[in-house]
Amino acid sequence: MSSRKSDSRERMVLSAAALLREYGASATSVDHVLAHSGAPRGSVYHHFPGGRAQLIDEAVALAGDFITGLIDAAMQADDPVEAVDAFFALWRDRLVESDFRAGCPIVAVAVETNDDAPQLARSAAAVFARWQEALAALLVRHGLAEERSLRLGAFIIAAVEGAVIMCRAERSTAPIEAAAAEIHNLLIYALRDRPGTGSGPRPKA
Numbered sequence: 001m002s003s004r005k006s007d008s009r010e011r012m013v014l015s016a017a018a019l020l021r022e023y024g025a026s027a028t029s030v031d032h033v034l035a036h037s038g039a040p041r042g043s044v045y046h047h048f049p050g051g052r053a054q055l056i057d058e059a060v061a062l063a064g065d066f067i068t069g070l071i072d073a074a075m076q077a078d079d080p081v082e083a084v085d086a087f088f089a090l091w092r093d094r095l096v097e098s099d100f101r102a103g104c105p106i107v108a109v110a111v112e113t114n115d116d117a118p119q120l121a122r123s124a125a126a127v128f129a130r131w132q133e134a135l136a137a138l139l140v141r142h143g144l145a146e147e148r149s150l151r152l153g154a155f156i157i158a159a160v161e162g163a164v165i166m167c168r169a170e171r172s173t174a175p176i177e178a179a180a181a182e183i184h185n186l187l188i189y190a191l192r193d194r195p196g197t198g199s200g201p202r203p204k205a
Contacts, residue, residue, distance in 0.1 A: 009047040011037040016059035017066075020105035022098075025112040025120070028056060053117035056109065060120065063105040064127035071134045080142045081187045084135070084156060088180035091160055092173050100171045107161050131157050144190060152190065159183055 015037035019028040030044055030052050048054040070090050077083035094102055110124040135153035140146055159179045166175035 008039045008043045012039045013058050016055050017063045020108040021102045024108045060123045075138045092176050095167050100168050
């Protein structure tokens with residue numbers, strides 16, 4: 001594959017991910033992707049023989065990998081509470097920088113019925129599972145039981161995603177700041193009884 005063809009393919013996947021984030025799955029048509037990416041029309045079925053479903057599926061994988069990288073970077077903090085605080089801050093900053101236009105491309109796919117492409121829901125579910133497992137692994141490393149860590153990981157993802165939707169609707173960071181504060185306190189209480197932790201961080205008011 002030539003570098004030009006490879007570049008065209010990459011542009012289309014990146015454009016699909018960007019359009020999912022701002023407009024949702026239904027509005028992310030092949031025509032919209034072509035207009036956004038500037039890719040030639042003939043490249044669609046050359047690069048994506050599965051058509052729109054394959055293109056969106058690859059955009060979901062790309063977005064999932066990107067956000068997993070952000071989670072992994074946040075999880076490097078020595079304090080798990082600070083790590084999760086940083087995860088919420090990443091989403092808050094993305095909302096502000098996009099003027100509340102950019103949501104989560106994985107949610108955009110998950111909330112659609114996608115009866116003609118059920119693999120998209122499976123791909124979204126797999127991404128959510130990866131994020132949950134990354135968060136759970138952090139909590140396990142800091143002394144929580146695996147079962148509770150998995151529950152907390154799921155709860156954190158649900159809180160972030162719900163808050164992002166509310167922030168976009170309200171054009172305000174208040175929902176994600178409220179969710180972040182409550183998760184902060186929840187984690188402090190969950191972690192404070194571990195041996196050798198001392199007084200630890202204080203809950204937020």
